[in-house]
Amino acid sequence: MSKITYIEHNEKTHTVDVPNELTVMEGAVQNNIPGIDADCGGACACATCHVYVDKKWFDKIKKKDDAEQDMLDMAFEPNKFSRLSCQITVTDELDGLVVKMPLKQA
Numbered sequence: 001m002s003k004i005t006y007i008e009h010n011e012k013t014h015t016v017d018v019p020n021e022l023t024v025m026e027g028a029v030q031n032n033i034p035g036i037d038a039d040c041g042g043a044c045a046c047a048t049c050h051v052y053v054d055k056k057w058f059d060k061i062k063k064k065d066d067a068e069q070d071m072l073d074m075a076f077e078p079n080k081f082s083r084l085s086c087q088i089t090v091t092d093e094l095d096g097l098v099v100k101m102p103l104k105q106a
């Protein structure tokens with residue numbers, strides 16, 4: 001179980017406990033946090049789960065694969081801290097993770 005903080009584009013903050021082995025996307029959906037739509041259900045095929053990972057945490061997350069990068073290339077205003085939250089699995093090492101959602105998903 002890890003505490004994950006999700007920050008909406010309007011700075012509204014939600015900190016919730018997410019069980020290990022769920023994805024960061026699933027943690028948002030199960031807690032009804034707005035800003036992560038996850039239209040494809042986690043299949044790395046929609047980019048509506050795009051988040052900006054807090055820079056302190058970015059290097060602690062397993063590296064993205066080519067499929068994720070391809071989807072991020074089509075996401076709204078990606079930057080160097082962009083990830084698809086459905087591709088980030090929660091582990092004890094991510095306790096305290098902070099992610100922010102882009103305006104398009106507001």
Ligand code: FES
Nearest residue numbers: 042045046047086
């Ligand atoms: S939920 Fe569709 S790419 Fe993550």
